[in-house]
Amino acid sequence: MFDFSGTLLRVEPTEEWLAAALAETGTPRVEEEFGETVRRLTEYGALPGGVSPRHLPAHLETLWGRRDISAEEHRAAYGGLTHAAGITDPRLAQALYDRHMTPAAWRPYPDTEPTLRELRRRGLPVAVVSNIGWDLRPIFRAHGLDELVDAYVLSFELGTQKPDPEIFRTACERLGLAPADVLMVGDDRRADGGAAALGCPVHFVDHLPVDRRPAGLTPLLDRLGSA
Template sequence: MPQPAARGKRFSDTTSVLWPAQEDPRHETSPRQRPRGPAAHPRRHGGAEGGTYAGLAQPAVVAAQRGRDVSAAAHRHAFTTWYASVPGLAPVAEALYEQLRSPEHWRPYADAAETLEALTGHGIALGVVSDVGWDLRPTFAHHGLDRYFSAWVHSFEHDTEKPDPALFAHACRELGVAPAETLMVGDHPAKDGGAAGSGLRCYVLPAGAAPGAVRGLDAVLNLALASSP
């Protein structure tokens, strides 16, 4: 059966579809979003759970987060520096980073697949624009979600990070639709909200959803359909 012609497009930040079960040093996390694996057992690693938060105040950790997403090396350095700031986690810092990269470590939100299916069913082309240090396609493929997206823009491949307009502009060119016809969906007001400065419409999801929970993506569907011709 022929697919309907694309009537618009939506770009998604990774964490509006999937969420890692490991902490991000630039975002607050709830107890349900804390690390699995070695970091999930603070008693075995010298109070690691509390120590990871304390480590965020260390000058070396703070410095490592600057420009974190502009290259694969910078991304790895940022996370391993953070993990290693906790003495009990220092020996497994590299292992924790590899765990973060593993597709099975990420959990889709409960309403992600249903929303993506509905969007593509209405002929809306989708892409991913993400601040990240590795190719996300295997992760999306692991969860059966890669088939919904036809554009992939990873910050580390472009030597920059959001909210640089270059990333949003490149994504628009990939899908061949004007910025004004595009809705950017993310969870970071400064990073993802920066799409508005590039001429895109933007919707920032509220914080607080646990991995695998319902994310409220029905609002995205309503916004996309309301603005489609």
């Protein structure tokens, strides 16, 4: 089982995210304001898949904790953070949210495809288990990874999120394996570590920019043994 964001793929930097949304809406980029807007968006954690909020408005605390339960709550949580960061133009706010769901906004880690292909060669099934509020399958298709995934277990479709053991149990069932035989790979000690309660072994990777983690997944192949 693999987590998605920060494990197999990483979202683009906030600067690129904002620049793409400005271009999409035809909003002029004012250099004196651009850097400050990036700073505020980062402070409020408004980019899904990016850093967590350093400042979470009190009125969003409950919604933030449930953001991956449904598509509506996910959109509302991140829309609230974007607004708190000072984005008041509804067209730009919509473009920012829409942008993060596009394949162009996501980059696989350098060893993602080689690792998944080697697991497929060995006959080991793979599930992607993600706390997310939207369908990530098009991202995997666009990056040529979909054929290497046997099952997707997404929180917004299941109505529960990691670390709830139910999401990991569902993934094991879809793979047709006992939890003790399924390794969970993720970057979040709390969320992904929840698989241990079900009896799954767990392996953690660092949620780093793509160019700073060239081989975070490669050690898995040694841990899993050879075919």
